[in-house]
Amino acid sequence: MKQMNLLEELIVDNFAGGGGASTGIELATGRPVDIAINHDPDAIAMHKANHPYTTHYCESVWDVDPKKVCRGRKVGLAWFSPDCKHFSKAKGGKPVDKNIRGLAWIVLKWAGTVRPRVIILENVEEFKTWGPVRKGKPVKSRAGETFWKWKEQLESLGYCIEHRELVAADYGAPTIRKRFFLIARCDGKPIVFPEKTHAPAGSEEVKEGRKKPWRSAAEIIDWSLPCPSIFDTSAEIKEKYGIRAVRPLAENTIKRIIRGLDKFVLN
Known part of the structure; x- marks a missing residue:
């Protein structure tokens, strides 16, 4: 089987903030992200400082033409972390914005125009409840309706899809934050999620030495400050x-x- 050469393909970080996701992608692939997109000048300025070899676009994701920015090169990975505030339960009872909740539709634009080989979307776990909004409130009886339509349309473009909720602490990060991850591929290769490396300190897996104990946030805090x-x-x-x-x-x-x-x- 021919080995994949990531240097021949582009890596695109949509909704790039300060560069956290780009840093993770760089650590995983061994090379910088090629394109980063964000409408916020401050976010782009921080991303530039952290990722100087990346081409930056300070524009709305809707205004960026995938074909134009990719210039005929194939896309190996397109990463999407759309604004999660209007899904998260942490928002409380404040009105939600259906336009911000609809940012994930941009995935279909990229899938339909430049066909990334791999698409990864990250969001809060409530992303699966994406549905219609009425008077600033999600319609509970139709929770998840838009999510499944969105997923079906992505599948109709030839993508195989899997999604899971992952806890960061299970992979060595000092936080128990849980996030929704969706991986879509159109290259016929299997979708493989990483194996857990850590578990709660009192668990049998840790006691038997099969996994490392969850890390504490105290490990990464500079207590002298x-x-x-x-x-x-x-x-x-x-x-x-x-x-x-x-x-x-x-x-x-x-x-x-x-x-x-x-x-x-x-x-």
Whole structure:
């Protein structure tokens, strides 16, 4: 079987922010991302600083012509991390924007024009509930309806699709953040998700030495850096550190602190 040469294909990071996804892709492939797209000048400026060998487009993803920017070269990987705020439960009861929720339709534009060999989409787990919106609220009875239509259209373009919810801690990251990942391929090769390398410290897998224990966030925090107390007022923080901080903290944040103190300190 002929070996794939990633140097002959483009790698595109749509919705590129500061460059986190691009860094992961670079670590995995051993080469920089070729094209990064974001409408926000600040995001593009940060991405340029982190990825100077990438070609940047400070435009809406809808305004970028895939054929024009790819210039006839094949696309090996197209990565998509559309805005997740209007799916996430962390948004609370605020109205959602159906246009922002619809950003994932851009995947079909790329699939239909330049046909990336591999497409990866990352989002919050609630992405699967993508459906119609009425008066700023998702219609609960039709949850997931748009997601399945979107997926069917991608399949109709010749893509095989698999998706899973992955926990970052299971792969060595010091956070238990869970995310939805969808992989689509049109090259006939199997979709392979990575094997878990870590597990909770008390699990049988760790006790038997089959997996490493989850890492703690404490491992990556520089405890020597001065940090404003959660109990200080905004004025006190400004006086002590010369920075502006929002105080008092939001009610939900305080509740999370209380739960943490109860679980990790009191009990």
